[in-house]
Amino acid sequence: MSTPAPLAATAIPSPPPTIHYIPSFITPAEESSLQSSILSQPKPKWTILSHRRLQTHPSALSSSNVLLSAALPAFLESLVPRMQALGVWDHAPHKRPNHVLVNEYTPGEGIMPHEDGAAYHPVVATVSLGAPIVLDIYEKGEGGRTPKFRILQEPRSLLVTTGEVYASHLHGIEARTSDEDLGPETVANWALLGEPQAFTEGRYERQTRTSLTYRDVLKVADVGRLFGRK
Incomplete structure (x- = not known):
């Protein structure tokens, strides 16, 4: 799968x-504005997990990984044309994302190494809000828990994961209150950071960070057809 031209200059050099x-x-x-829209969502919209909410x-996938067709909320939809202009969704079946997870991480919270799986087209676009965080990338099948490489996600940034890394690696966020050992030798995207001077001490204390994870679910069902309407 070829990389769209606008994205070519943004490739992180050290991993694939x-x-x-x-x-x-x-x-x-x-x-x-995005943070205000997220926090104004009704309480039932939040799912509370042990390490984050x-x-x-527009809804959760079914047990068979099917998404009921529905529009994204306007505040999330507002970023889609900008992603499309970059070519992020050029090879996706629907040419756009149809599903967004909003994850909130407070200091000390994280998520175990995992993969996004076959329910989605192999492109993930993540917008970070509020605070930076380090994303750890692991090779599948490794016996240890040492990341293959680390990516520092600044607030207001976009991270797009595709192809080989999507299919052959796991990603996770370590549950800690600070991120340490940050620098050109340890952070894969250091040369692409917007404000590397903010991390010259090699560490930062975590604050609340919210991520918007955009994906294209492969199987979509029309609600009207499910109830016999045409």
Whole structure:
């Protein structure tokens, strides 16, 4: 699968070049608006897990990984044309994302290494809000828990994962209150950071970070047809 031209210059160089990082994908005003929209969602929209809470838009997948066809909320839809202009969804079956997970991580929270799986087209686009965080990437089948490489996601950035890394690696966020040992030798996307000077001490104390994870679910069912309408 070829890389769309606008994304080519954003490839992270040290891992396989199927991860792209764009700092300042959104403005501070857009970030603030998105955060307000997320926090204004009704309480039942939040799912509380042991190590984080999340929202699923427009709905959760069925047990057979089918998504009921519905529009994304306007505040999430607002970023889709910008992603399409970059070519993020050029090879996706629906040419756009149809599903977004909103994950909130407070200091000390994280997520175990995992893969997104076959329910989705192999492209994930993640927008970070509020605070930076380190994403750890692991090779599948490794016996240990040492990341293959680390990606520092700044607030307002876009991270696009495709191809080889999507299929052959796991990703996770370590549950800790600070991220340490940050620098050009340890962070794969250091040369692409928008504000590397913010991390010159090699560490930072975590604050609340929210991620918007955009994906294209392969199987979509029309609600009207499910109930016999045409």
